[in-house]
Amino acid sequence: MGLDLSHRKSFTQDWLRSNIRYLGNDRFHSEASDACLITRKGLPRGTYTLRLTVENDDPDNEAFISIEPVGGGNTSASGFRIITASPGGCLTLPLQLAQRSRIRIHPTRSPGAFQAIWSVLPSDPVASLQLLRQWTNWTAESPPVSKSDSERQKVEMRQRFEQLLSGKRLRPRRKSRTSSTQSERNADPEYSHYLELIEPELKHSSEQIKSWLAMNPDSPTISILIPTYNTKSDHLRACLDSICAQSYPHWELCICDDCSSQSHVCEILTEYAEQDERIKLTFRQENGHICRSSNDALALATGEFIALVDHDDVLADDALYWIARELQLRPCSNLVYSDEDKIDESGRRSSPHFKPSFNIDLLLAYNFISHLGVYRTETVHSVGGFRIGLEGSQDHDLALRVIQHSGIEQIVHVPRVLYHWRMHEASTAIDPGSKDYTTKRGLRAVQEYLNHEINGGAESAVATSVGPNRFRCQWPLPEQQPSVELIIPTRDKVEILKVAIKSILQLTDYDHYSITIVDNQSIEPETHEFFRELKRNHPNKVRIRAYNKPFNYSAINNHAAQKSTADIIGLINNDVEAIHSDWLKEMVSQCIRPDIGCVGAKLFYSNDTIQHGGVIIGIGEVAGHAHKYFPRSSSGYVDRLMHTQQMSAVTAACLLVERQIYNEVGGLNEKDLRIAFNDVDFCLRIHSRGYRNLFTPYACLYHHESISRGTEDTAEKQQRFLKEITFMLNQYDVFNKGKLPTDLFYNPNLTGTHENFTINKELENVRDGLREQQRKTSKVHYYLRNKSSQS
Secondary structure, eight states: OOSOTTTTSSOOOOEEEESEEEEETTEEEEOSTTOEEEESSOBOSEEEEEEEEEEOSOTTOEEEEEEEEOSSSOOOOEEEEEEOOOTTSSEEEEEEESSSEEEEEEOOSSSEEEEEEEEEEEOOHHHHHHHHHHHOOOOOOOOOTTOOHHHHHHHHHHHHHHHHTSSOOBOOOOOOHHHHHHHHHHOOHHHHHIIIIIHHHHSOOHHHHHHHHHHOTTOOOEEEEEEESSOOHHHHHHHHHHHHTOSOOOEEEEEEEOOOSSHHHHHHHHHHHHHOTTEEEEEOSSOOHHHHHHHHHHHHOOSSEEEEOOTTOEEOTTHHHHHHHHHHHSTTOSEEEEEEEEEOTTOOEEEEEOOOSOOHHHHHHSOOSOTTEEEEHHHHHHTTSSOTTOTTSHHHHHHHHHHTTSOGGGEEEEEEEEEEEEOOTTOTTTOTTSSTHHHHHHHHHHHHHHHHHOOTTOOOOEEEEEETTEEEEEOOOOSSOOOEEEEEEEOSOHHHHHHHHHHHHHHOOOOSEEEEEEEOSOOOHHHHHHHHHHHHHOTTTEEEEEOOSSOOHHHHHHHHHHHOOOSEEEEEOTTEEEOSTTHHHHHHHHHTSTTEEEEEEEEEOTTSBEEESOEEETSTTSEEETTTTOBTTOOOGGGTTSSOEEESBOOTTEEEEEHHHHHHTTSSOTTTOSSSSHHHHHHHHHHHTTOEEEEEEEEEEEEOOSTTTOOSOSHHHHHHHHHHHHHHHHHHOTTSSSSOOOOTTSOTTBOSSOSSOOBOOOHHHHHHHHHHHHSSSOSTTTTOGGGOOOO
16 A cells, blocks of 8 residues: 555654645745755654755845754754755755754745755765865864774764754855865765675686586677777777676677777777687778668677677676576577766776666667677567668667567566666767757657557557657557546544545546545544545546455455446555646556556655655565655656656556456455554565566656555554564565565665665675576566576
8 A cells, every 4th residue: 555665664754744835846935934845753863864955035044953852851953054955956964863852944044936946865974074174174182092983973974963053054165176076986886895895706607607617508799899990099998808808718709990090090900800710801892870880890709699789888807697598597588788987088897787678668768788788690580780871879669679689587677787888978888868869769769669669559668868869658448448446444533535636636637537545443523524436526537435344455456346337456555645637547547558468656755755766676675666756857767767667566546457367366465454554465465477577657646645544652552563474474475585586677786775776785685686687587476486496
């Protein structure tokens, strides 16, 4: 249901507004000089990060941040003032709570309109200390020499925070554009940690590789295609050296030079070819651009598979070894792709892209496969090789055409960084818009894929460009709109329900829908008066059904779904709020696609941070919401908050599914999952039937997070919650690790603890995830214990 899937944790985002009126779209109006935002409850002692954006007409506007202890003790409130005009837009401030405290924010100095986004999130002490160092100038009071480094840091943190609260008005520091850009490129401490401590432990030794090669004498030859044109000499040598250094020996290098005008290119290529007979060369007599030169390189290939490498990029020395292992494990593969990162002129690696398993909707949004991509040679020939006229997006186009001739089990992901993409001033690795023509050609490739996929005279989906090399596919609705029944369980709290119902009725521009409110024993007169009002004013749109049994979210929805005759069932929480008129139209258009199961929306907390961007299986013990607490404006990890994509699960706070599919899997599990995780289980059962669950960011709503039910704060509720966790582990804990497996559409190199897509720092957790995803089991059966091979 619409529950925070990590509410076994003690921290939740829950704010009250005092003398502040909400105007919509992040806009508010301060009604008095004491207007404020305040946490509903005290936050536990610890370190936190406050993110705050405030915009109004006052360039010198001040916000006042107050920390107000609650409970026993005589500690008084303390706080600080800060100028809200920030060069970076968002202020990031450290908070240290010595005891449970409420946070109060006075966002403006005087009444008036303003825009604001805010959140307070737990942080680790090291991160808090780094932030404190940015905001304070500090002269250390020398601690005793006997103190350890951790004790010294505690002293420094305490003294710096006291300085923060000293009453001095804070102003964001400005950085020069040059130094900021340089530091952004070089500062990647999380990835540096990964490269130093995690990646080396995931590699195989030379003895292991030799042993595997001896046991696999039939492993395939891989032909590496490189078109060259006026490549910088050091870049070209680095590229060729990385191939010659491969630990996997069964390769050939097929290079076509596209009539380079700089003589050093031919000289370097000839030099390398003379040293290794596996290197084949052909030289064009006229410049034909990348598709013609790639086809000429393809003509040289004799290997069973081809690998696409750009002339200035670098392969990891074990790249082909890991690809070959996957091809031996899955010999029917047509396309294998790996993770990648970027490399600068000094050889520094940064910006890793840890990718999901094959995800056609995400691939239609942007080319996440490209590097390293390895294709079955026969299939590439059968689709016509590289298409002239698609230069700049030829890899994206080729991937889409190969996929049209492949089953989902023939498209394989290797979750290891095997490719290093060169960053230089003209490269799209730095600036996706550096080659403007690529977007137009990418759009053509996507649209032609969509045109090819239409069924029996049906209207094709329409692709549009939404950014450099970023696309949106809009699926048509039939002339006869499918009927939709929105099921909304509720019990009293009519002020919350009114927001949900009125926003849907007033905004929704989809005509063929109805609302069923399932009343779970409401007793407040105001609630029943609202029901009567709805019956009077919307007799054909809204119905009220009674459910006179103890609260069971699954049973309530099943009760209404069993009586429904609609084409599509919508599971909607009573604490959501529609924002845009086209939210339902977007969800229905996705829901009626032939292979789609559940469709979920992009949901925001009241403070305009992300509540739901899809569900990630395996976060914590069971699952978590992708990108939770990210700012509403954030594009997410590699733009994944901005694009439609397949997810293993989505939240039932706002979920659409065809009624036939709902009934096919037996609805929600009302016996074992009365309240929590029923949506996750429901989605995984639908996934196991071969349907694809989708997240669409083009349907946006607020979700005011289970306000009507409260939190799991009693012994009875906590016991029930633990039973529901145990059920999920019994059903889906494939490796008996005390957690669900790493999500197919996530990556084992990303954190298994938080929902923020940071890099995984736990070596054994990464190893477990790699083993889980390497199992020789179908993607459809990936989450089922009794279908999984643990080889």
